[in-house]
Amino acid sequence: MTPPPTPADALPPEEPAAPADDAQPPQGPPAPDNECRTGGAGGNDNPAEGRVPPTHPHSKAGLNAHLVIDRTPTFRLDITLTATPGDVLALLGPNGAGKTTALRALAGLTPLTRGHLHLDGTDLHDTPPEHRPVGVVFQDYLLFPHLTALDNVAFGPRCRGATKSEARAQAQDWLHRMGLKEHTTTKPRRLSGGQAQRVALARALATHPRLLLLDEPLAALDARTRLEVRAQLRRHLAEFEAVAVLVTHDPLDAMVLADRLVVIEHGRIVQEGTPADIARHPRTDYIAQLVGLNLYKGQADGHTVRLDAGPAITTTEDLTGQVFVAFPPSAVTLHRDRPTGSSARNLWHCEVAGLETHGDQIRADLTGELPLAADLTTVAAAELDLHPGAPVWATVKATQTHAYPA
Numbered sequence: 016m017t018p019p020p021t022p023a024d025a026l027p028p029e030e031p032a033a034p035a036d037d038a039q040p041p042q043g044p045p046a047p048d049n050e051c052r053t054g055g056a057g058g059n060d061n062p063a064e065g066r067v068p069p070t071h072p073h074s075k076a077g078l079n080a081h082l083v084i085d086r087t088p089t090f091r092l093d094i095t096l097t098a099t100p101g102d103v104l105a106l107l108g109p110n111g112a113g114k115t116t117a118l119r120a121l122a123g124l125t126p127l128t129r130g131h132l133h134l135d136g137t138d139l140h141d142t143p144p145e146h147r148p149v150g151v152v153f154q155d156y157l158l159f160p161h162l163t164a165l166d167n168v169a170f171g172p173r174c175r176g177a178t179k180s181e182a183r184a185q186a187q188d189w190l191h192r193m194g195l196k197e198h199t200t201t202k203p204r205r206l207s208g209g210q211a212q213r214v215a216l217a218r219a220l221a222t223h224p225r226l227l228l229l230d231e232p233l234a235a236l237d238a239r240t241r242l243e244v245r246a247q248l249r250r251h252l253a254e255f256e257a258v259a260v261l262v263t264h265d266p267l268d269a270m271v272l273a274d275r276l277v278v279i280e281h282g283r284i285v286q287e288g289t290p291a292d293i294a295r296h297p298r299t300d301y302i303a304q305l306v307g308l309n310l311y312k313g314q315a316d317g318h319t320v321r322l323d324a325g326p327a328i329t330t331t332e333d334l335t336g337q338v339f340v341a342f343p344p345s346a347v348t349l350h351r352d353r354p355t356g357s358s359a360r361n362l363w364h365c366e367v368a369g370l371e372t373h374g375d376q377i378r379a380d381l382t383g384e385l386p387l388a389a390d391l392t393t394v395a396a397a398e399l400d401l402h403p404g405a406p407v408w409a410t411v412k413a414t415q416t417h418a419y420p421a
């Protein structure tokens with residue numbers, strides 16, 4: 016994604032390369048004097064005076080969206096998202112799946128080809144981005160470089176019609192909440208990545224959005240800062256009373272921050288559920304890899320699952336029909352010679368395709384009778400003399416597998 020460089024209040028249109036989005040109203044950068052000019056040429060100087068349509072009093076609170084967007088002749092996003100206030104959704108998916116397109120559509124930056132977008136019962140179809148009650152946090156913060164942290168945060172409330180002093184008081188309050196009391200007069204270039212991201216979050220939250228959009232909010236941070244900011248973000252999201260939608264590539268961010276994961280592949284939702292449910296019952300190879308499981312599909316007959324392509328796997332579950340079988344790489348034991356005394360019910364002859372470090376373990380990528388990933392210690396890998404092309408036997412106990420209906 017090439018994210019727009021300002022908060023939703025001042026988001027520019029997409030690059031000219033995006034013909035589908037050329038219809039966006041032109042929007043300029045923030046005024047250097049920190050005066051908010053909403054809507055650019057098509058804007059309204061006082062957004063508080065209502066281009067935002069009133070919320071329907073009897074309608075359901077939260078997000079109700081069906082987003083259909085034709086991006087290229089071959090790519091169509093077609094997803095339905097619903098959430099109630101307080102929900103945190105994470106959109107996960109491989110590159111090009113459509114996550115950013117979905118986020119941009121929610122922000123009003125990419126028009127829908129079809130579908131609808133209702134927030135707290137209000138149809139946002141005709142509401143321009145700068146007048147939507149939507150806050151956006153981007154991975155590279157996109158703070159206004161010439162403004163202090165305080166003025167960056169005050170920008171949002173100013174755009175929503177607050178007076179200068181009200182906006183600054185609110186900004187002060189938000190920066191205090193974010194633990195940035197000491198940095199109110201600091202300009203972005205003097206902030207650390209973690210501090211800048213907290214300013215960006217404060218800027219988004221200061222507008223009291225009914226929908227908070229976070230685009231890879233932790234991606235630009237180093238590992239240590241990421242840990243810290245993830246914990247803080249989790250706390251703020253838990254307190255946030257409206258809907259939050261997060262786009263991330265990182266399963267850990269998704270699992271820690273979201274109540275519900277929505278996995279998108281090729282523009283469609285392929286699986287949706289709580290982090291625990293998705294981690295335990297992955298339904299696509301992408302999700303299985305994401306949560307670190309070997310995943311297969313096949314036909315169950317009692318405790319035996321005959322794979323669509325490959326051998327059979329013995330499981331403890333007693334099932335019939337199409338099922339998935341999953342097991343973690345740590346459940347695989349490797350042997351140089353065919354084991355004779357092993358109690359494991361599953362035995363396959365494989366070949367090492369590749370090796371890589373995985374935390375303090377070695378992950379072996381195996382092909383052969385059954386393609387699989389196996390984790391082992393460095394010592395074990397050395398003892399087995401593992402190297403690409405080496406033949407190995409892999410065993411997995413039935414009790415270590417998990418089968419569930421497809």
Ligand SMILES: Nc1ncnc2c1ncn2[C@@H]1O[C@H](COP(=O)(O)OP(=O)(O)OP(=O)(O)O)[C@@H](O)[C@H]1O
Pocket residue numbers: 016029032033034035086087090108109110111112113114115116117
């Ligand atoms: N501005 C654009 N104009 C036309 N097509 C686009 C535009 N931006 C993205 N696309 C196409 O839309 C599809 C979805 O892209 P999108 O950026 O939404 O995916 P993504 O899941 O966010 O990927 P990534 O994780 O790499 O950011 C891709 O096929 C992409 O090539």
